């Protein structure tokens with residue numbers, strides 16, 4: 516958390532691909548901007564807008580303040596939030612309050628607990644995961660997939676063998692939905708299908724183009740004078756499936772809700788992600804930057820995103836989230852190339868709502 520606030524840990528040479536996704540501006544929107552309905556129901560929960568704050572932190576006193584600010588903001592705005600990995604608090608009860616503050620400050624918001632998938636391979640089971648859920652009275656549990664981070668970390672846990680089976684076992688035992696979540700390297704259609712079959716009830720694609728965990732580890736290694744590990748982080752800095760490509764892949768592959776994240780920075784990108792197929796969108800790094808300043812600043816940043824989303828919807832004549840999913844989208848450049856080479860249909864997005872006789 517400290518590194519990502521002090522140093523630039525954003526992707527360097529890989530972009531999200533949302534710059535290659537274009538709306539077709541509608542000169543005749545035929546809707547009233549004031550009457551646009553941003554609400555949506557996902558996982559049986561009604562969100563005032565299709566926006567959540569992605570997993571960031573927990574475990575330290577600093578983290579308590581950040582979780583508190585985010586929770587206060589999402590409660591005020593009717594959104595949702597994920598807490599960071601709860602491993603530290605599962606192992607040390609004294610740290611529970613750094614996470615539990617989220618539910619205290621957000622009694623009605625949608626909250627997502629967080630445990631690492633690799634922890635399931637290395638001994639965590641139903642007991643530990645239930646503990647994480649109960650700690651924040653969570654509505655869902657994210658199982659994070661972070662092979663990139665573990666692979667560039669000196670102390671990384673790199674045995675992922677059997678991870679899908681562990682997720683499947685867990686899904687049978689839990690009464691809360693499992694969201695399989697990447698952490699900045701994206702999810703491909705093949706993996707998404709396997710996760711859906713294993714019982715995941717949602718997928719957070721968290722693709723490349725935003726926060727890079729290889730970058731974080733590069734700076735951590737630099738701080739420790741570990742030049743080999745620093746180089747490894749540097750080489751893998753831009754690794755991953757760009758967010759927009761991952762989002763199209765996954766939303767065409769599965770029927771469960773899809774959360775778009777990884778480098779989403781403005782409400783226009785939120786709108787693009789929804790139009791392409793996301794059910795919810797999520798941001799982490801920009802919200803961390805706001806949350807260190809407090810709840811008020813977090814509310815301001817989230818409110819701006821919501822207004823930008825509303826404007827985008829107005830300009831394409833979409834008066835609801837459902838209507839936004841039917842507007843034409845043009846996918847160009849590397850994103851179109853990626854998807855075409857991978858066998859996905861790009862043209863159907865551009866032809867939406869168009870009569871053949873145009």
Ligand SMILES: Cc1cc2nc3c(=O)[nH]c(=O)nc-3n(C[C@H](O)[C@H](O)[C@H](O)COP(=O)(O)O)c2cc1C
Nearest residue numbers: 516569570599600659721725726777778798799800
């Ligand atoms: C400081 C920081 C800590 C994070 N910690 C976690 C974590 O504990 N668990 C997790 O699933 N994702 C974690 N993430 C990843 C984010 O949830 C998200 O997937 C990723 O940062 C991409 O989104 P962004 O580009 O909007 O930051 C963290 C991100 C940041 C910036």
